[in-house]
Amino acid sequence: MTATTTRHLVESAVTMPRSGIRVVMDLAWRTGDDVIGLHVGEPSFPTPGHVVNAACDALAAGHTRYVPNAGIGPLREALAHKVVSRNGFGPTAADDVIVSAGGMQGLWLALAATIQAGDEVLLPDPGWPNFAMAVQLLQGRPVGYHLSPEDDFLPDVDRMEKLVTDRTRVLIINTPSNPLGAVLSPAALEQLLAFAARHDLWVISDECYDALTFDRPHVSPATLDPDGRVLSCFSFSKTYAMTGLRVGYVVAPPGLGAVLAKMQEPLLACVNAPAQFAALAAVTGPQDDVEEMRRTYRARRDVACELLDRRGVRYLRPEGAFYLWIDVSDRTDDVATFAQRAVTQRRVAVAPGTAFGGAGEGFVRVSLATATEDLLTGLDRLLAT
Numbered sequence: 471m472t473a474t475t476t477r478h479l480v481e482s483a484v485t486m487p488r489s490g491i492r493v494v495m496d497l498a499w500r501t502g503d504d505v506i507g508l509h510v511g512e513p514s515f516p517t518p519g520h521v522v523n524a525a526c527d528a529l530a531a532g533h534t535r536y537v538p539n540a541g542i543g544p545l546r547e548a549l550a551h552k553v554v555s556r557n558g559f560g561p562t563a564a565d566d567v568i569v570s571a572g573g574m575q576g577l578w579l580a581l582a583a584t585i586q587a588g589d590e591v592l593l594p595d596p597g598w599p600n601f602a603m604a605v606q607l608l609q610g611r612p613v614g615y616h617l618s619p620e621d622d623f624l625p626d627v628d629r630m631e632k633l634v635t636d637r638t639r640v641l642i643i644n645t646p647s648n649p650l651g652a653v654l655s656p657a658a659l660e661q662l663l664a665f666a667a668r669h670d671l672w673v674i675s676d677e678c679y680d681a682l683t684f685d686r687p688h689v690s691p692a693t694l695d696p697d698g699r700v701l702s703c704f705s706f707s708k709t710y711a712m713t714g715l716r717v718g719y720v721v722a723p724p725g726l727g728a729v730l731a732k733m734q735e736p737l738l739a740c741v742n743a744p745a746q747f748a749a750l751a752a753v754t755g756p757q758d759d760v761e762e763m764r765r766t767y768r769a770r771r772d773v774a775c776e777l778l779d780r781r782g783v784r785y786l787r788p789e790g791a792f793y794l795w796i797d798v799s800d801r802t803d804d805v806a807t808f809a810q811r812a813v814t815q816r817r818v819a820v821a822p823g824t825a826f827g828g829a830g831e832g833f834v835r836v837s838l839a840t841a842t843e844d845l846l847t848g849l850d851r852l853l854a855t
């Protein structure tokens with residue numbers, strides 16, 4: 471007798487591609503300690519001491535229990551204040567701030583509230599792979615809008631018009647950008663918001679690197695949004711070098727906070743309580759560490775760009791975040807294999823551009839969040855003929 475079963479895994483989960491960055495990461499771990507890692511966006515700084523102490527103090531004080539779905543009150547208040555004073559939008563009510571488990575879970579929350587099966591989401595290509603992965607898991611359809619060297623990697627709204635269908639619901643914007651390090655100007659953002667208004671789209675704005683710009687200030691899309699269509703997603707991970715504590719937050723347009731808050735119940739109930747106290751110390755405490763990290767990343771950007779200029783290598787000069795987008799199309803027409811061979815043969819790990827979408831062929835992403843000496847030696851190894 472043959473057994474039959476109606477049990478099956480959801481196709482979107484099975485077919486979701488693995489992050490191409492993780493593939494290189496696993497290979498680098500297996501290959502050995504002499505591999506210089508320029509592939510991950512992990513700050514090279516320790517978490518500031520007062521932030522670590524706040525988490526320890528919270529544990530010692532017994533903050534080891536459930537807290538509200540949307541986050542602890544003092545943190546939501548502090549974030550509402552931060553958004554007004556540092557991002558320039560609002561006034562934001564604490565009710566519209568939802569604490570998430572890292573920026574990623576905030577993005578998931580924003581997507582889960584705005585799309586249903588079959589809906590299409592416009593997202594940057596090249597762009598952070600998790601955008602497309604999340605859309606796919608939510609049964610939506612990721613549609614990449616190309617950012618190409620010919621347009622200085624800026625979104626071309628005329629070309630984006632052709633991607634819109636009657637199922638398009640959301641536009642994802644990411645500034646400063648991973649992997650490009652590009653920072654969108656107010657003019658570019660205004661065009662994108664006008665585009666979103668023409669097609670009545672939600673805008674999910676990923677501002678995980680909002681504190682890390684080098685040449686001009688970050689502009690939050692919500693400052694240019696008269697319609698309440700922008701859901702702004704932020705993270706503590708990079709700004710305060712606390713990736714493993716997993717705290718981020720969503721600032722929702724007025725009135726949406728309650729919906730997002732109740733969605734947290736089945737998703738995670740609440741974000742880890744001691745980590746929220748650490749985040750509170752981070753956002754309300756001294757910001758010197760943030761400034762120090764920003765200056766260091768900028769200095770690394772400058773020395774790395776000098777090296778690339780000396781070698782005649784083409785790249786996009788990053789204005790924010792901590793990544794260099796390097797053109798290796800004269801060395802390979804298959805960057806995924808190029809990146810794997812770089813690990814095993816040249817002992818340097820970089821992220822292949824195709825990990826960020828089809829438009830990434832011919833490019834690799836190098837992280838500046840690595841000690842300067844390693845960064846320069848790693849680039850030397852990568853570019854040696």
Ligand code: PLP
Nearest residue numbers: 511572573574598648678705707
């Ligand atoms: N958004 C972008 C563009 C990122 O690069 C990252 C992390 O690499 C995140 C969001 C989320 O980071 P986390 O979930 O650690 O806050």
